Amino acid sequence: MIIKPSAAIRQNYNEIADLCREAKEPIFLTKNGEGDLVVMDIxxxxxxxxxxxxxxxxxxxxxxxxxxxxxxxxxxxxxxxxxxxxxxxxxx
Missing domain, CATH: 1.10.287 (Helix Hairpins)
Known part of the structure; x- marks a missing residue:
């Protein structure tokens, strides 16, 4: 399971997009230390x-x-x- 702070997607979208494609699994984003979003490549x-x-x-x-x-x-x-x-x- 890959977990990143939600700021990572705002600050470096391309890095998160590449990570999604490489991992081939959902990436969990947190906000203030709590689960907030899940992103994955298409x-x-x-x-x-x-x-x-x-x-x-x-x-x-x-x-x-x-x-x-x-x-x-x-x-x-x-x-x-x-x-x-x-x-x-x-x-x-």
């Missing part, structure tokens, strides 16, 4: 959003399975996961 944000969407889709499938609705074969699940992972890796 690629990291998009990757996280796609992973959240995939988790939501998997949860829906799992809930349907638990309710004994039509399931998917192993091959179908593998293909769906490959498509999702490929989309995350390609920035789609």
């Amino acid at each position: 690629d990291t944000f998009n990757r996280r959003e796609k992973m959240l969407k995939l988790r939501e889709e998997l949860l829906v499938v799992e809930e349907a399975r638990a309710m004994e609705e039509k399931g998917y074969s192993i091959d179908e699940v593998v293909n769906m996961m490959k498509k999702s992972v490929d989309g995350v890796g390609n920035g789609k």
